[in-house]
Amino acid sequence: MLKCEICGSTAIQDETISEVFHVNGQYKLIENILASICTQCNQRTISRETAEHIRKLMNTQQGMDETAYLLQQPANAQRLMKSMANLRAGCNIEQRELLPDD
Ligand SMILES: [Zn+2]
Numbered sequence: 309m310l311k312c313e314i315c316g317s318t319a320i321q322d323e324t325i326s327e328v329f330h331v332n333g334q335y336k337l338i339e340n341i342l343a344s345i346c347t348q349c350n351q352r353t354i355s356r357e358t359a360e361h362i363r364k365l366m367n368t369q370q371g372m373d374e375t376a377y378l379l380q381q382p383a384n385a386q387r388l389m390k391s392m393a394n395l396r397a398g399c400n401i402e403q404r405e406l407l408p409d410d
Pocket residue numbers: 312313314315316317346347348349350351
């Protein structure tokens with residue numbers, strides 16, 4: 309049984325997500341990543357195989373060209389920015405939780 313490494317919950321769901329990765333000064337949107345998501349704390353975990361797949365995508369020139377192409381499409385660029393905003397929101401939540409009450 310999968311267990312969340314952050315909160316220890318076993319309420320993990322498999323979901324297909326799109327995630328933006330920042331590499332070599334460029335943003336790359338990787339779509340259709342199979343991730344395990346903790347329903348308690350939203351921690352997203354990807355398998356070693358998926359991580360390897362993403363690494364390969366990021367290391368190919370084709371992947372970078374694809375990102376440039378995606379950014380040229382207004383709808384895709386908007387989605388990319390939204391995804392990035394979500395990531396930032398996630399970071400903010402974590403930071404808030406670390407702050408004292410007052
Ligand atoms: Zn969790």
